Structures are given as structure tokens and as C-alpha cells.
Amino acid sequence: MAKILVTGGTGYIGSHTVVELQNSGHEVVIIDNLSNSNIEVLNGIEKISGIRPAFENIDCVDYVSMDKMFEKHQNIKAIIHFAASKAVGESVQKPLAYYRNNLVSLINLLQLMPIHHIENIVFSSSCTVYGQPDQLPVTENAPIKPALSPYGNTKQIGEEIIRDTIHANPNHYQSIILRYFNPIGAHPTAEIGELPNGIPNNLLPFVTQTAIGLRKQLQVFGNNYNTPDGSAVRDYIHVVDLAKAHVLAVERMLMNKTKNTVEIFNLGTGRGLSVLEIINTFEKVTGVKVPYRIVDRREGDIEKVWAEPGYANSELGWVAHETVEETLRSAWAWELKLAEKGKHE
Numbered sequence: 001m002a003k004i005l006v007t008g009g010t011g012y013i014g015s016h017t018v019v020e021l022q023n024s025g026h027e028v029v030i031i032d033n034l035s036n037s038n039i040e041v042l043n044g045i046e047k048i049s050g051i052r053p054a055f056e057n058i059d060c061v062d063y064v065s066m067d068k069m070f071e072k073h074q075n076i077k078a079i080i081h082f083a084a085s086k087a088v089g090e091s092v093q094k095p096l097a098y099y100r101n102n103l104v105s106l107i108n109l110l111q112l113m114p115i116h117h118i119e120n121i122v123f124s125s126s127c128t129v130y131g132q133p134d135q136l137p138v139t140e141n142a143p144i145k146p147a148l149s150p151y152g153n154t155k156q157i158g159e160e161i162i163r164d165t166i167h168a169n170p171n172h173y174q175s176i177i178l179r180y181f182n183p184i185g186a187h188p189t190a191e192i193g194e195l196p197n198g199i200p201n202n203l204l205p206f207v208t209q210t211a212i213g214l215r216k217q218l219q220v221f222g223n224n225y226n227t228p229d230g231s232a233v234r235d236y237i238h239v240v241d242l243a244k245a246h247v248l249a250v251e252r253m254l255m256n257k258t259k260n261t262v263e264i265f266n267l268g269t270g271r272g273l274s275v276l277e278i279i280n281t282f283e284k285v286t287g288v289k290v291p292y293r294i295v296d297r298r299e300g301d302i303e304k305v306w307a308e309p310g311y312a313n314s315e316l317g318w319v320a321h322e323t324v325e326e327t328l329r330s331a332w333a334w335e336l337k338l339a340e341k342g343k344h345e
């Protein structure tokens with residue numbers, strides 16, 4: 001039982017992680033500036049776990065407010081740092097906003113941690129750091145490739161900032177860096193899920209919004225990749241599976257089970273699925289058609305990537321359990337819930 005700070009805790013992955021932390025008996029403090037999430041998420045969390053987490057509307061970029069927050073919420077044992085901007089295309093348009101938001105927030109946390117006697121931080125990274133890997137499935141030891149967007153670069157630089165900081169102060173910090181593959185789906189209760197702002201960039205929200213009639217047609221970006229059906233391949237992972245890995249990561253640090261002051265884990269299923277496979281499976285499990293057409297490749301897209309999750313399986317004791325069928329069903333149940341609540345008007 002420990003008090004955990006979750007930055008970005010009302011966001012998509014953050015909210016699912018808060019629920020899993022609570023289910024494991026931990027006390028959660030959320031900070032979020034609600035720039036890409038909604039305060040009502042707290043109601044969803046409370047409905048699932050029966051506990052309303054402490055919440056502070058703070059921007060992690062604001063050092064003074066963060067310092068005050070740590071004064072107010074004493075005895076935090078670990079931080080899970082989700083809060084970040086994450087739209088790849090937008091990051092190309094607004095690089096400075098991305099570098100400021102994603103890097104200054106991390107630097108603030110790392111500066112404030114020793115002042116407030118906090119040693120442990122989990123960092124949300126991404127398989128984007130591997131670019132197009134030379135070998136698949138990709139392991140944690142694969143080389144880091146030049147980032148294809150400022151967003152991707154903030155994840156690479158974020159990892160380096162953590163490594164350098166801990167190298168200089170190995171007695172004051174430890175960190176687990178989690179490299180996510182493609183999180184999709186929603187909590188099985190459909191009380192929380194992904195809430196994209198405007199037109200979705202990611203595949204799954206676009207699929208569910210097209211299925212429900214909010215969008216006329218899904219565009220499949222490319223069918224001439226070197227993959228079995230020509231569409232791009234990703235490792236799609238249920239967001240609840242992903243959330244559970246964060247609980248294990250925090251507990252691993254708190255119980256001093258880490259082997260290094262910085263550890264890196266891939267969080268994926270080890271299974272690659274193409275865009276067309278996702279569409280077909282979605283149609284099969286929901287019985288709902290998804291109108292789509294093939295268009296040109298999207299700039300900056302990787303052809304294929306999927307994880308070697310063996311290290312997370314053996315060392316973290318974590319395995320992605322959910323089937324893709326169940327995961328897609330949960331995404332659809334969430335879209336239906338949004339419609340029922342009138343969130344589409």
C-alpha cells in the first residue's frame with residue numbers, strides 16, 4: 001500500500017492505471033491540467049473502484065504549483081508520469097509546444113523528486129523510439145532510430161534525461177521506462193475509455209466512430225507495404241493489460257526488486273496485426289460494418305512493428321492476457337456508452 005502520484009491521471013492510459021492501482025490497494029493522487037481529458041473521468045474511476053482519487057488541476061510545466069502540490073500531498077512513494085502531448089501530426093506543426101510540454105514537465109518532476117524525498121518514477125515511453133526495427137519482434141536492446149516527429153523525439157530525449165539524471169545521482173532515483181506498443185480498447189465496465197479530441201488520429205477511435213456513423217468512412221493508409229495483406233502491422237494491446245504493468249513496475253521499485261537504477265520494458269503482446277485484420281475482426285465480433293477505402297500511405301508511418309515482450313514477461317511478471325476480439329468488443333462497448341450518454345452531439 002503506497003501513495004502514488006499519477007500525472008495525466010484523467011487521460012486514456014492514466015485513468016485505467018489509476019483504477020488498477022486502486023484495485024491493488026494503493027492510494028492515488030492525480031494531477032492533470034485537463035488539456036486533453038475531462039474532469040468527468042473521475043466519476044468513471046469512482047464508479048469502478050468505489051474510490052474517488054485526490055485530484056489537482058495542475059500543469060506539470062508549472063514548477064511552483066508542482067512544488068506546492070508535493071508540500072500538500074506528503075509521503076508520495078512513486079510517480080507514474082503520463083502527462084504529455086501525444087499527437088504525432090500536431091507535434092510536427094508545433095514542435096516547441098511539444099518540447100516544452102513534454103520535456104519541461106519531466107525535468108520539473110526530476111528536480112522536485114529529491115526535494116520531496118521521492119525516489120521512484122515510471123516513465124511512459126513508446127515503441128516509436130525503435131523506428132522501423134531491423135529485426136522483429138523488437139527487443140529492448142534494439143537500436144534507437146532517429147525520431148520521425150518531434151513527439152517521438154520527446155520520448156527519446158525523455159529517456160535520455162532520465163538516464164543522465166540517474167547516472168549523476170544513482171542514490172537518489174530509480175526509474176522504470178515502459179515502451180508502449182499500440183494501446184486500444186476500454187475498461188470492461190465501459191465507465192472509462194479513450195476520449196479523442198476532435199477527429200481521431202489513431203486507428204481504433206476512427207474505426208469505432210465510423211462504425212457508429214459519426215464518420216462516413218475510414219481511410220486505410222496504404223495497402224502496398226511489405227506485409228501479408230499490404231496494410232501496416234502493429235502490436236495492439238488492451239489498455240487494461242497495459243495499465244496493470246504500471247502497478248507491477250511501481251511495486252517492483254518499492255520492493256527493491258529492480259536490477260538496475262534504470263530498467264526498460266516493452267509492453268506489447270508479441271503479436272502483429274494489420275489494419276485490415278483489425279477492421280475485419282472488429283466487424284466479426286461486433287456485427288457492425290466499417291466502411292473504408294484504401295488511400296495513400298500516411299507520412300512518417302512505420303511499415304510493421306511488434307514487440308518481443310519476453311523480458312517484461314519473465315522479469316516484471318507481466319503478460320498481456322486479453323484477446324484482440326475482447327479488446328475490440330470493449331472499444332465498441334465504450335463507443336456505444338458515449339453515444340448513450342449523448343457525448344456525440
Ligand code: UFG
Nearest residue numbers: 086126127128201202203204206219220221232275298301
Ligand atoms: N491508420 C489508418 N487509418 C486511420 C488511422 C490509422 O489506416 O485513420 C493506420 C496507420 O497508418 C497505422 C495504424 O493504423 O498503420 C495504427 O495507427 P495509429 O495512429 O493508431 O498508431 P501509430 O502506430 O501510428 O502511432 C502510435 C501512437 C503514437 C506513437 C506510435 C509509435 O499513436 O503516439 O504509435 O509508438 F508514436
